[in-house]
Each structure stands twice: as C-alpha cells, then as structure tokens.
Amino acid sequence: MTGDTSTPRTERTRSTRQTIIEAAARLGRERSGGQPSVAEIAEAAGVFPNQITYHFGSKDSLLVHAAFLALLHDTRRVERVGRQAADPEAFRRGIARVVLALPSLPLVAGALALGIGRSELAPVIDRHLQLLFRQSERYLHTILDSRGWTADRPIAQEARTFWSAALGGALLAQAGVQGSAADLDLAGTLTVRGASEID
Template identity: 65%
Template sequence: MTVTAELCLQRRGADLSVAEIARAAGVYPNQITHHFGSKDSLMVHAAFLGLLHDAKRVEKVGRRAGDAEAFRRNTARAVLAMPSLPAVSRALAAAIARPELSQVVDTHLQLLFRQSERYLQAITTARGWSAERALALEVRTFWSTALGATLLSRAGVSGTTTDLDLASALTVHEPISPI
C-alpha cells in the first residue's frame, strides 16, 4: 500500500498496472489481488493513506498560525495543495463506479473525520477558540468542500483554487472581546 501511494505521487494521473505495483513492492501480482481483492481496492487504500499522511502535515501548518483567521487561511491553502488529493478524487470516482469499494472509502473518510475532529478539538481548546457549528460538522463540511473542489477540478471544470474560498468553510474564531 505504501509503495502504491508513492507511485501515485510520482506518476500523478498515470494508470498503474498490478504488475508495476507488484514489481515496485517486491511481491507477486496475485498477492496484491489476493490481499486487496482488486487493483482498484488497493488504489483506494493507497490514496487515503496518502491523504491521512498529508492531513498530519496540514495539522503542523495550523499549529503555526498565530490567530484563528490565519489558521483558517493557512489550513485551506495547505489542504488545496496536498499532493494526495488527485489520487483521492480518483478513489472517489472508483467507488462511484464500483459500489463494492464504497465501504473502503467510508472507512477511510470516517478515520479522516475522527482524526481531524480530535485535532480541531485540541487546537480550539488550547487557544480558547470556538466554532459556530459542532466540530464534527465543521470537519465534515470542510473536507466535503475540499474533496468536492478537487473532483470538480479533476473533471475539467474551469477555474483555479483561488476561485474557491475553502477557508470560509471553517467557522473557527477567537472569542469576541467585550466592549
């Protein structure tokens, strides 16, 4: 899975064969299909492995932000620049085309949501920030917006990441000072 994630990053958008993946991983092709069920299943697992690693790096960007506005802006920029997003958009499309993959996608998204919610809870608590929505909803809204933007971009919809205000999907703010 790790080798596949690395190959996906190296060859963005390229279709990898089971033979290429097996050769790079030092295994036999039938071991891949036996363990993962299909190449598509392996690709979904690998895409989300990359996304979870990227999300950890985004957390570091958020921790360095000096205030809530910088946190929202910097987090949004870092997410939209994540190298794993194109592979994840392919994984989402694969799950649409092959419903047997939807459980794999759901499992990985639930993990992403839980990881992100724990992070957001920790940073808002430590800094005294709050959000206008429950943090679980905050996280789902943010990631849904980011993944939706990636799908649109990968589908050829014109525009760039500057046409999207992903930062506004986060309602994290500093406490309002009394006048």
C-alpha cells in the same frame, strides 16, 4: 492466558498488505496523472502481481487504500501549519491553502470517482472517510481547547463540511471543470473564531 494472539502468518499478511499499500501510495504521489499498473505496484512492493488480487481483490480497491493512506500522511503537514497559526484567521487561511496543495488530494478524488460505479468499494471508502473525519475532529478539539477558540457549529460538522468541500473541488477538477484552487473559498467553510471575532 492473554496477550498477542497473532500468528507469524497473520503478521506476514499484514506486513505484505502494508508494503503493497505504501508502494501504491508512493507511485500515485510521484506521478501527477495516470494510475500505476498492477505490475508497477508489484515491482515497487517486491511482490508478485497476483498477491495484489489476493490481498485486495482488485487494483481499484488497492488504489482506494493507497490514496487515503497518502492523505493521512499528508494531514501531518496540515496539522503543523494549523499549530503554527497565530490567530483564527491565519489558521483558516493556512489550513485551506495547504490542503488544496496536497499531492494526495487528487489521489483521493480519483478514489472517490472509482467508488461511484463500484458499489463494492463503498464500504472501503466510507471506512477511510470516517477515519479522516475522526482524526480531524480530534485535531480541531485540541486546537480549540488549547487556544480558547470556538467554532460556530459542532466540530463533527465542521470537519465534514471542510473535507467535503476540499474533496468536491478536487473531484470537479479531475472531471475537467475549468477553474483553479483560487476559485474555491475553502477557508470560508471553516467557522473557527477567536474572542475578538465573536459579536
């Protein structure tokens, strides 16, 4: 006999985890600085504080999950801007502008910073980054195929280079490095071209 083998308890566990992650993501986006406390997250999720430890092991692990969830939600806005771009130049500029303004970008930079000193968070961060890269690759493939555009390098490298620059810039900003989004030529990391731009 085949079919869904999930038990009611398993479904409840997944639902509780998702509720906690979404509450943490929402709180993180609502405040531009400072992390929400375990008590605040638990109250927003309607759970007991010890359930956060039970499901995630630590507050830091939860914040990593929440930051990437917020970013994946925000990428819908990025994809919408890209689809509306009339030409490759508008695509490059539009994508870069929107990504640098995403409210979730500082959250993910903070998650990356947490992982620097916490080796147990590395697999969690890597898993989320790989998902982000794969989603971006699929999106770029769709855009290039539908518009007849090309890129100067493999799509996987294009996606990784772009997000590495964006997250690196956000991480530098969190570290207190002076500058602004205007100092980062994020659009220049994209090599998407139309026929008229190819020599």
